Every structure is written in structure tokens, then in C-alpha cells.
Amino acid sequence: MLLEALVAILIFSLGVLSVIQLQAVSIRQASSAEYRSMASMLANDLVSRMWSADRTPAVLQTNFGSSTSGAGYTQWLATVRRSGLPNISADLGTLPTVTFVSVPSGSATGTPSSQATVTIYWKEPGDTTRKRSYQVVAQIK
DSSP states (O other): OHHHHHHHHHHHHHHHHHHHHHHHHHHHHHHHHHHHHHHHHHHHHHHHHHHHSOOOHHHHHHHHOTTTTOHHHHHHHHHHHHTTOSOOOTTTTOOOEEEEEEEOOSSSSSOOEEEEEEEEEEOOTTOOSOOEEEEEEEEEO
């Protein structure tokens, strides 16, 4: 009878440990979903800023390109850093990138447009090996 009670306590303990582990995994997944959602909103914010600015390809590259660190990119980067997205820094190689490709118009009189690629990187707390990213591609005409 004592042996049966010990086996029952062992089975109950394993069940409780499994529930605790399940809870930890669900908290980690919820945090990951929050970071992805935040990255999505930040990328859409930058695309909105591009749409409301001068949409000439050269001006877009100058103001919003990460390689030129223009005023638009610098202002948006400050928003990204304040957002709470974890581990955004040049040291970790997780600064967002914004690149542009010129897309010619389909007709002789049409205006050329730009294809903007916004990539946001972050590293989740406690995860030292894996860099996460979210990428948006938008055509701005």
C-alpha cells in the first residue's frame, strides 16, 4: 500500500512539472508573438512615413535608406529603439535595414517607382544564438 502511494505521488509530481513547463513555453511564445507584432507595426509605420514624404526615388533613398542614415531613417530608428523591441543595437548586428530598388515605369510617360525593403532584427531575451527578423516589401510610387 505504501508503494502504491509513492507511485501515485510520483505520477502526480510529473504531471505538475509538465503543467509548469507548458506554462513556461506558452509565456515564451506569447512574448515572441508580441515582438513579431511590434516589428510589423514598426515596419508599417516607416512605410507610412515614406508614403507621406516626397516619393521621388532619389529622395526616398536619401531620407530613409539605412546606408545613408537620412533624417527619416534616424527619426524612425529612434522610434524603434523606444518601442521595447529587445536587443536593437549595432554591436549585435540588429539595426534595422531599409533598402531601395528603382522600378522603371511600364510606359514611356509613367513615373518610376521604388521598391522598399524594410527588415527589422531583434534578439529575444535569453536567446544568444538566434537573431529574429521581420521583413516588409512595399512599392512606393
